[in-house]
Amino acid sequence: MNTRQQILFDLDDTLIHCNKYFGLILGEFYLIIQQWFADFELTTDEIRQKQIEIDIASVHNVGFKSGNFPQSLINTYRYFSQKCPRLINPQEEDQLMKLGLSVYDLEVEPYPRMVETLESLKSDGHQLYLYTGGETAIQQRKIDQMKLNMFFDERIYIREHKNTHALEQILQSGTFDRSSTWMIGNSLRTDVIPALTAGICSIHIQISNEWEYNIVELERTPDNILYTVSSIEEVPEMIDHKIEQERKTRTLN
Known part of the structure:
Protein backbone atom coordinates (compact mmCIF):
# COMPACT_ATOMS: atom_id res chain seq x y z
CA MET A 1 0.00 0.00 0.00
CA LEU A 106 -2.99 44.33 -2.25
CA GLU A 107 -1.04 42.26 0.25
CA VAL A 108 -2.42 38.75 0.56
CA GLU A 109 -2.85 36.73 3.74
CA PRO A 110 -3.06 32.99 4.40
CA TYR A 111 -6.10 31.12 5.57
CA PRO A 112 -5.90 30.08 9.23
CA ARG A 113 -3.64 27.07 9.86
CA MET A 114 -2.26 27.08 6.31
CA VAL A 115 1.36 26.80 7.37
CA GLU A 116 0.66 24.19 10.06
CA THR A 117 -1.32 22.06 7.59
CA LEU A 118 1.39 22.11 4.94
CA GLU A 119 4.05 21.39 7.56
CA SER A 120 2.05 18.43 8.84
CA LEU A 121 1.59 16.91 5.40
CA LYS A 122 5.23 17.45 4.48
CA SER A 123 6.47 15.91 7.74
CA ASP A 124 4.26 12.86 7.06
CA GLY A 125 6.27 12.30 3.89
CA HIS A 126 3.72 13.42 1.33
CA GLN A 127 4.84 15.20 -1.87
CA LEU A 128 3.24 18.63 -2.18
CA TYR A 129 2.50 20.46 -5.44
CA LEU A 130 0.96 23.85 -6.17
CA TYR A 131 -1.42 24.25 -9.12
CA THR A 132 -2.90 27.71 -9.57
CA GLY A 133 -4.73 29.67 -12.25
CA GLY A 134 -3.67 33.15 -13.34
CA GLU A 135 -0.78 35.10 -14.84
CA THR A 136 2.69 33.99 -13.83
CA ALA A 137 3.94 37.34 -12.49
CA ILE A 138 0.89 37.93 -10.30
CA GLN A 139 0.71 34.39 -8.93
CA GLN A 140 4.46 34.21 -8.36
CA ARG A 141 4.32 37.41 -6.31
CA LYS A 142 1.80 35.76 -3.99
CA ILE A 143 3.89 32.59 -3.80
CA ASP A 144 7.00 34.58 -2.92
CA GLN A 145 5.20 36.73 -0.37
CA MET A 146 3.86 33.63 1.41
CA LYS A 147 7.24 31.84 1.10
CA LEU A 148 5.47 28.79 -0.33
CA ASN A 149 8.56 27.47 -2.09
CA MET A 150 9.62 25.98 1.24
CA PHE A 151 6.76 23.49 0.82
CA PHE A 152 6.54 23.12 -2.97
CA ASP A 153 10.11 23.76 -4.20
CA GLU A 154 9.95 23.65 -8.02
CA ARG A 155 6.71 21.66 -8.04
CA ILE A 156 4.60 24.67 -9.00
CA TYR A 157 2.23 24.90 -11.96
CA ILE A 158 0.68 28.21 -13.06
CA ARG A 159 -1.88 28.13 -15.87
CA GLU A 160 -4.06 30.86 -17.41
CA HIS A 161 -6.65 28.21 -18.24
CA LYS A 162 -7.40 25.95 -15.26
CA ASN A 163 -9.59 23.10 -16.43
CA THR A 164 -9.71 19.36 -17.12
CA HIS A 165 -7.29 19.60 -20.05
CA ALA A 166 -4.73 21.60 -18.06
CA LEU A 167 -4.80 19.17 -15.13
CA GLU A 168 -4.52 16.17 -17.43
CA GLN A 169 -1.43 17.70 -19.05
CA ILE A 170 0.16 18.15 -15.63
CA LEU A 171 -0.59 14.58 -14.59
CA GLN A 172 0.80 13.18 -17.83
CA SER A 173 3.93 15.31 -17.66
CA GLY A 174 4.92 14.10 -14.19
CA THR A 175 5.36 10.83 -12.36
CA PHE A 176 1.96 10.81 -10.69
CA ASP A 177 0.34 7.67 -9.35
CA ARG A 178 -3.33 8.52 -9.81
CA SER A 179 -4.45 6.13 -7.09
CA SER A 180 -2.56 8.21 -4.53
CA THR A 181 -2.86 11.69 -6.09
CA TRP A 182 -5.10 14.43 -4.73
CA MET A 183 -6.41 17.80 -5.88
CA ILE A 184 -7.29 20.16 -3.02
CA GLY A 185 -9.25 23.32 -3.77
CA ASN A 186 -12.28 25.54 -3.25
CA SER A 187 -13.55 25.47 -6.83
CA LEU A 188 -15.90 22.75 -8.01
CA ARG A 189 -15.35 23.98 -11.58
CA THR A 190 -11.56 24.20 -11.76
CA ASP A 191 -10.40 21.90 -8.95
CA VAL A 192 -12.90 19.15 -8.11
CA ILE A 193 -14.49 18.27 -11.45
CA PRO A 194 -11.17 18.13 -13.34
CA ALA A 195 -9.71 15.95 -10.57
CA LEU A 196 -12.60 13.49 -10.62
CA THR A 197 -12.53 13.42 -14.42
CA ALA A 198 -8.82 12.60 -14.31
CA GLY A 199 -9.44 9.75 -11.87
CA ILE A 200 -7.67 11.24 -8.86
CA CYS A 201 -8.95 11.99 -5.36
CA SER A 202 -10.21 15.42 -4.40
CA ILE A 203 -10.99 17.47 -1.33
CA HIS A 204 -13.40 20.36 -1.81
CA ILE A 205 -12.84 23.18 0.66
CA GLN A 206 -16.08 25.13 0.95
CA ILE A 207 -15.74 28.89 1.51
CA SER A 208 -18.44 31.37 2.46
CA ASN A 209 -17.82 34.02 -0.20
CA GLU A 210 -17.35 31.81 -3.26
CA TRP A 211 -16.98 33.45 -6.69
CA GLU A 212 -20.00 32.64 -8.86
CA TYR A 213 -17.73 31.25 -11.61
CA ASN A 214 -16.71 28.40 -9.31
CA ILE A 215 -20.25 27.34 -8.42
CA VAL A 216 -21.38 24.42 -10.58
CA GLU A 217 -23.24 21.16 -10.05
CA LEU A 218 -21.55 17.77 -10.01
CA GLU A 219 -23.23 16.00 -12.91
CA ARG A 220 -22.72 12.51 -11.54
CA THR A 221 -21.62 10.66 -8.44
CA PRO A 222 -17.82 10.41 -8.54
CA ASP A 223 -16.26 7.00 -9.02
CA ASN A 224 -13.26 7.97 -6.93
CA ILE A 225 -12.74 9.69 -3.59
CA LEU A 226 -14.32 13.09 -2.90
CA TYR A 227 -14.35 14.70 0.53
CA THR A 228 -15.88 18.04 1.46
CA VAL A 229 -14.46 20.10 4.33
CA SER A 230 -14.89 23.63 5.66
CA SER A 231 -11.25 24.47 6.40
CA ILE A 232 -7.79 23.56 5.23
CA GLU A 233 -6.79 22.13 8.59
CA GLU A 234 -9.18 19.20 8.00
CA VAL A 235 -7.21 18.04 4.95
CA PRO A 236 -4.62 15.82 6.72
CA GLU A 237 -7.38 13.98 8.56
CA MET A 238 -9.19 13.20 5.30
CA ILE A 239 -6.02 11.90 3.68
CA ASP A 240 -5.20 9.79 6.73
CA HIS A 241 -8.75 8.42 6.64
CA LYS A 242 -8.33 7.20 3.06
CA ILE A 243 -4.97 5.60 3.83
CA GLU A 244 -6.44 3.83 6.86
CA GLN A 245 -9.43 2.60 4.85
CA GLU A 246 -7.09 1.15 2.24
CA ARG A 247 -5.01 -0.52 4.96
CA LYS A 248 -8.09 -2.16 6.47
CA THR A 249 -9.26 -3.34 3.04
CA ARG A 250 -5.88 -4.96 2.37
CA THR A 251 -5.88 -6.59 5.80
CA LEU A 252 -9.34 -8.11 5.20
CA ASN A 253 -8.30 -9.41 1.82
Whole structure:
Protein backbone atom coordinates (compact mmCIF):
# COMPACT_ATOMS: atom_id res chain seq x y z
CA MET A 1 0.00 0.00 0.00
CA ASN A 2 1.30 3.43 -0.97
CA THR A 3 0.93 5.70 2.06
CA ARG A 4 2.98 8.48 0.46
CA GLN A 5 0.50 10.71 -1.34
CA GLN A 6 1.02 13.29 -4.08
CA ILE A 7 -1.07 16.33 -3.20
CA LEU A 8 -1.81 19.23 -5.53
CA PHE A 9 -3.05 22.39 -3.83
CA ASP A 10 -4.92 25.25 -5.39
CA LEU A 11 -3.68 28.68 -4.25
CA ASP A 12 -6.39 31.37 -4.28
CA ASP A 13 -9.07 30.85 -1.63
CA THR A 14 -7.55 27.50 -0.73
CA LEU A 15 -4.24 28.49 0.82
CA ILE A 16 -4.59 32.29 0.73
CA HIS A 17 -7.46 34.75 0.68
CA CYS A 18 -8.48 36.09 -2.72
CA ASN A 19 -12.21 36.74 -3.24
CA LYS A 20 -12.47 39.11 -0.33
CA TYR A 21 -10.02 41.53 -2.00
CA PHE A 22 -12.08 41.56 -5.19
CA GLY A 23 -15.11 42.12 -2.98
CA LEU A 24 -13.51 45.23 -1.48
CA ILE A 25 -12.83 46.69 -4.93
CA LEU A 26 -16.31 45.81 -6.12
CA GLY A 27 -17.78 47.60 -3.11
CA GLU A 28 -15.99 50.77 -4.22
CA PHE A 29 -17.12 50.19 -7.80
CA TYR A 30 -20.79 49.93 -6.86
CA LEU A 31 -20.62 53.23 -4.97
CA ILE A 32 -18.89 54.99 -7.86
CA ILE A 33 -21.43 53.78 -10.42
CA GLN A 34 -24.34 54.75 -8.18
CA GLN A 35 -22.83 58.22 -7.78
CA TRP A 36 -22.23 58.68 -11.51
CA PHE A 37 -25.70 57.34 -12.37
CA ALA A 38 -27.50 58.99 -9.44
CA ASP A 39 -30.28 60.28 -11.69
CA PHE A 40 -31.15 56.70 -12.72
CA GLU A 41 -31.28 55.10 -9.24
CA LEU A 42 -29.33 51.94 -10.07
CA THR A 43 -29.34 49.33 -7.33
CA THR A 44 -26.27 47.52 -6.07
CA ASP A 45 -27.79 44.21 -7.14
CA GLU A 46 -28.34 45.44 -10.72
CA ILE A 47 -24.73 46.52 -11.00
CA ARG A 48 -23.44 43.37 -9.31
CA GLN A 49 -25.36 40.96 -11.56
CA LYS A 50 -24.21 42.68 -14.76
CA GLN A 51 -20.56 42.76 -13.64
CA ILE A 52 -20.70 39.05 -12.74
CA GLU A 53 -22.19 38.21 -16.12
CA ILE A 54 -19.52 40.15 -18.00
CA ASP A 55 -16.65 38.90 -15.83
CA ILE A 56 -17.55 35.22 -16.10
CA ALA A 57 -18.06 35.43 -19.88
CA SER A 58 -14.57 36.90 -20.20
CA VAL A 59 -12.97 34.12 -18.13
CA HIS A 60 -14.67 31.51 -20.29
CA ASN A 61 -13.26 33.19 -23.40
CA VAL A 62 -9.68 34.03 -22.45
CA GLY A 63 -8.89 32.38 -19.11
CA PHE A 64 -7.51 33.94 -15.92
CA LYS A 65 -5.95 37.12 -17.32
CA SER A 66 -5.34 40.10 -15.08
CA GLY A 67 -7.10 42.44 -17.50
CA ASN A 68 -10.41 40.59 -17.18
CA PHE A 69 -11.46 42.13 -13.90
CA PRO A 70 -10.77 45.83 -14.62
CA GLN A 71 -12.25 45.43 -18.10
CA SER A 72 -15.40 43.93 -16.57
CA LEU A 73 -15.79 47.14 -14.54
CA ILE A 74 -15.43 49.25 -17.67
CA ASN A 75 -17.80 47.09 -19.71
CA THR A 76 -20.39 47.23 -16.92
CA TYR A 77 -20.05 51.01 -16.92
CA ARG A 78 -20.51 51.06 -20.71
CA TYR A 79 -23.57 48.84 -20.46
CA PHE A 80 -25.34 51.18 -18.06
CA SER A 81 -24.17 54.23 -20.02
CA GLN A 82 -26.01 52.90 -23.06
CA LYS A 83 -29.02 51.67 -21.11
CA CYS A 84 -29.73 54.82 -19.09
CA PRO A 85 -28.46 56.61 -21.33
CA ARG A 86 -25.45 58.62 -20.17
CA LEU A 87 -22.38 59.80 -22.07
CA ILE A 88 -19.25 57.65 -21.74
CA ASN A 89 -16.31 59.59 -20.29
CA PRO A 90 -12.79 58.33 -21.09
CA GLN A 91 -11.48 59.75 -17.81
CA GLU A 92 -14.07 57.74 -15.90
CA GLU A 93 -13.00 54.62 -17.77
CA ASP A 94 -9.37 55.30 -16.83
CA GLN A 95 -10.43 55.63 -13.19
CA LEU A 96 -12.18 52.25 -13.35
CA MET A 97 -9.19 50.59 -14.99
CA LYS A 98 -6.91 51.81 -12.20
CA LEU A 99 -9.43 50.72 -9.58
CA GLY A 100 -9.67 47.22 -11.06
CA LEU A 101 -5.92 46.77 -11.40
CA SER A 102 -5.35 47.91 -7.82
CA VAL A 103 -6.64 44.55 -6.54
CA TYR A 104 -3.39 42.94 -7.68
CA ASP A 105 -1.31 45.29 -5.53
CA LEU A 106 -2.99 44.33 -2.25
CA GLU A 107 -1.04 42.26 0.25
CA VAL A 108 -2.42 38.75 0.56
CA GLU A 109 -2.85 36.73 3.74
CA PRO A 110 -3.06 32.99 4.40
CA TYR A 111 -6.10 31.12 5.57
CA PRO A 112 -5.90 30.08 9.23
CA ARG A 113 -3.64 27.07 9.86
CA MET A 114 -2.26 27.08 6.31
CA VAL A 115 1.36 26.80 7.37
CA GLU A 116 0.66 24.19 10.06
CA THR A 117 -1.32 22.06 7.59
CA LEU A 118 1.39 22.11 4.94
CA GLU A 119 4.05 21.39 7.56
CA SER A 120 2.05 18.43 8.84
CA LEU A 121 1.59 16.91 5.40
CA LYS A 122 5.23 17.45 4.48
CA SER A 123 6.47 15.91 7.74
CA ASP A 124 4.26 12.86 7.06
CA GLY A 125 6.27 12.30 3.89
CA HIS A 126 3.72 13.42 1.33
CA GLN A 127 4.84 15.20 -1.87
CA LEU A 128 3.24 18.63 -2.18
CA TYR A 129 2.50 20.46 -5.44
CA LEU A 130 0.96 23.85 -6.17
CA TYR A 131 -1.42 24.25 -9.12
CA THR A 132 -2.90 27.71 -9.57
CA GLY A 133 -4.73 29.67 -12.25
CA GLY A 134 -3.67 33.15 -13.34
CA GLU A 135 -0.78 35.10 -14.84
CA THR A 136 2.69 33.99 -13.83
CA ALA A 137 3.94 37.34 -12.49
CA ILE A 138 0.89 37.93 -10.30
CA GLN A 139 0.71 34.39 -8.93
CA GLN A 140 4.46 34.21 -8.36
CA ARG A 141 4.32 37.41 -6.31
CA LYS A 142 1.80 35.76 -3.99
CA ILE A 143 3.89 32.59 -3.80
CA ASP A 144 7.00 34.58 -2.92
CA GLN A 145 5.20 36.73 -0.37
CA MET A 146 3.86 33.63 1.41
CA LYS A 147 7.24 31.84 1.10
CA LEU A 148 5.47 28.79 -0.33
CA ASN A 149 8.56 27.47 -2.09
CA MET A 150 9.62 25.98 1.24
CA PHE A 151 6.76 23.49 0.82
CA PHE A 152 6.54 23.12 -2.97
CA ASP A 153 10.11 23.76 -4.20
CA GLU A 154 9.95 23.65 -8.02
CA ARG A 155 6.71 21.66 -8.04
CA ILE A 156 4.60 24.67 -9.00
CA TYR A 157 2.23 24.90 -11.96
CA ILE A 158 0.68 28.21 -13.06
CA ARG A 159 -1.88 28.13 -15.87
CA GLU A 160 -4.06 30.86 -17.41
CA HIS A 161 -6.65 28.21 -18.24
CA LYS A 162 -7.40 25.95 -15.26
CA ASN A 163 -9.59 23.10 -16.43
CA THR A 164 -9.71 19.36 -17.12
CA HIS A 165 -7.29 19.60 -20.05
CA ALA A 166 -4.73 21.60 -18.06
CA LEU A 167 -4.80 19.17 -15.13
CA GLU A 168 -4.52 16.17 -17.43
CA GLN A 169 -1.43 17.70 -19.05
CA ILE A 170 0.16 18.15 -15.63
CA LEU A 171 -0.59 14.58 -14.59
CA GLN A 172 0.80 13.18 -17.83
CA SER A 173 3.93 15.31 -17.66
CA GLY A 174 4.92 14.10 -14.19
CA THR A 175 5.36 10.83 -12.36
CA PHE A 176 1.96 10.81 -10.69
CA ASP A 177 0.34 7.67 -9.35
CA ARG A 178 -3.33 8.52 -9.81
CA SER A 179 -4.45 6.13 -7.09
CA SER A 180 -2.56 8.21 -4.53
CA THR A 181 -2.86 11.69 -6.09
CA TRP A 182 -5.10 14.43 -4.73
CA MET A 183 -6.41 17.80 -5.88
CA ILE A 184 -7.29 20.16 -3.02
CA GLY A 185 -9.25 23.32 -3.77
CA ASN A 186 -12.28 25.54 -3.25
CA SER A 187 -13.55 25.47 -6.83
CA LEU A 188 -15.90 22.75 -8.01
CA ARG A 189 -15.35 23.98 -11.58
CA THR A 190 -11.56 24.20 -11.76
CA ASP A 191 -10.40 21.90 -8.95
CA VAL A 192 -12.90 19.15 -8.11
CA ILE A 193 -14.49 18.27 -11.45
CA PRO A 194 -11.17 18.13 -13.34
CA ALA A 195 -9.71 15.95 -10.57
CA LEU A 196 -12.60 13.49 -10.62
CA THR A 197 -12.53 13.42 -14.42
CA ALA A 198 -8.82 12.60 -14.31
CA GLY A 199 -9.44 9.75 -11.87
CA ILE A 200 -7.67 11.24 -8.86
CA CYS A 201 -8.95 11.99 -5.36
CA SER A 202 -10.21 15.42 -4.40
CA ILE A 203 -10.99 17.47 -1.33
CA HIS A 204 -13.40 20.36 -1.81
CA ILE A 205 -12.84 23.18 0.66
CA GLN A 206 -16.08 25.13 0.95
CA ILE A 207 -15.74 28.89 1.51
CA SER A 208 -18.44 31.37 2.46
CA ASN A 209 -17.82 34.02 -0.20
CA GLU A 210 -17.35 31.81 -3.26
CA TRP A 211 -16.98 33.45 -6.69
CA GLU A 212 -20.00 32.64 -8.86
CA TYR A 213 -17.73 31.25 -11.61
CA ASN A 214 -16.71 28.40 -9.31
CA ILE A 215 -20.25 27.34 -8.42
CA VAL A 216 -21.38 24.42 -10.58
CA GLU A 217 -23.24 21.16 -10.05
CA LEU A 218 -21.55 17.77 -10.01
CA GLU A 219 -23.23 16.00 -12.91
CA ARG A 220 -22.72 12.51 -11.54
CA THR A 221 -21.62 10.66 -8.44
CA PRO A 222 -17.82 10.41 -8.54
CA ASP A 223 -16.26 7.00 -9.02
CA ASN A 224 -13.26 7.97 -6.93
CA ILE A 225 -12.74 9.69 -3.59
CA LEU A 226 -14.32 13.09 -2.90
CA TYR A 227 -14.35 14.70 0.53
CA THR A 228 -15.88 18.04 1.46
CA VAL A 229 -14.46 20.10 4.33
CA SER A 230 -14.89 23.63 5.66
CA SER A 231 -11.25 24.47 6.40
CA ILE A 232 -7.79 23.56 5.23
CA GLU A 233 -6.79 22.13 8.59
CA GLU A 234 -9.18 19.20 8.00
CA VAL A 235 -7.21 18.04 4.95
CA PRO A 236 -4.62 15.82 6.72
CA GLU A 237 -7.38 13.98 8.56
CA MET A 238 -9.19 13.20 5.30
CA ILE A 239 -6.02 11.90 3.68
CA ASP A 240 -5.20 9.79 6.73
CA HIS A 241 -8.75 8.42 6.64
CA LYS A 242 -8.33 7.20 3.06
CA ILE A 243 -4.97 5.60 3.83
CA GLU A 244 -6.44 3.83 6.86
CA GLN A 245 -9.43 2.60 4.85
CA GLU A 246 -7.09 1.15 2.24
CA ARG A 247 -5.01 -0.52 4.96
CA LYS A 248 -8.09 -2.16 6.47
CA THR A 249 -9.26 -3.34 3.04
CA ARG A 250 -5.88 -4.96 2.37
CA THR A 251 -5.88 -6.59 5.80
CA LEU A 252 -9.34 -8.11 5.20
CA ASN A 253 -8.30 -9.41 1.82
